[in-house]
Amino acid sequence: GAGVSQSPSNKVTEKGKDVELRCDPISGHTALYWYRQSLGQGLEFLIYFQGNSAPDKSGLPSDRFSAERTGGSVSTLTIQRTQQEDSAVYLCASSLWTGGDYGYTFGSGTRLTVV
Amino acid sequence: KNEVEQSPQNLTAQEGEFITINCSYSVGISALHWLQQHPGGGIVSLFMLSSGKKKHGRLIATINIQEKHSSLHITASHPRDSAVYICAVLGGTYKYIFGTGTRLKVLA
Secondary structure (H helix, E strand, O other), rough: OOOOOOEEEEEOOOOOOOOEEEEEEEOOOOOEEEEOOOOOEEEEEEEEOOOEEEEOOOOOOOOOOEEOOOOOOEEEEEEEOOOOHHEEEEEEEEEEEEEEOOEEEEEEEEEEEOO | OOOEEEEEEEEEOOOOOEEEEEEOOOOOEEEEEEEEEEOOOEEEEEEEEOOOOEEOOOOEEEEEOOOOEEEHHHHHOOHHEEEEEEEEOOOOOOOOEEEEOOOEEEEO
């Protein structure tokens, strides 16, 4: 597509429920990134994909968080047994390749509220 | 101390004013990115710099690699420029380190 598409744009869920957040990157972008911005905080790196593999999962805050990417395209971030501290804006970005020569394109984010 | 520091944290300006937002970092970088985040969370990439200066419309970004400092300037500011401006540095091959942002409000 023309840009990075994320869905849903807003999600309200009850504590303890599982949620899935979707990111559809720009066609041809091999690198895909997930970031999180909690209220009043800066952006926090979660996970990075190169193709379908995730060389760096170090930013995932707990084992309740997982992500996958299929076909080198769409990625899904899954949060199991959501907690209130999971409330944040989850941002996805993609780039042609890794490294400073290729800029990121960000999606507009999914605002997750856990009640 | 954060690896990426922005100043000021908050800025209110009158329409038409020249605005400068500063970013200092303490790590070696291969690139620096200026981002704009509007209310609602959407992020727009403004500039990516590895040296020198770039200009796009009323926006100008400069970087001094030796001093580990970058500035974002907005000329003839307008209320639609109101947003959070975020500096992000690329230290390795893929992992950006983000500043906490500068919240700009331009009054009509």
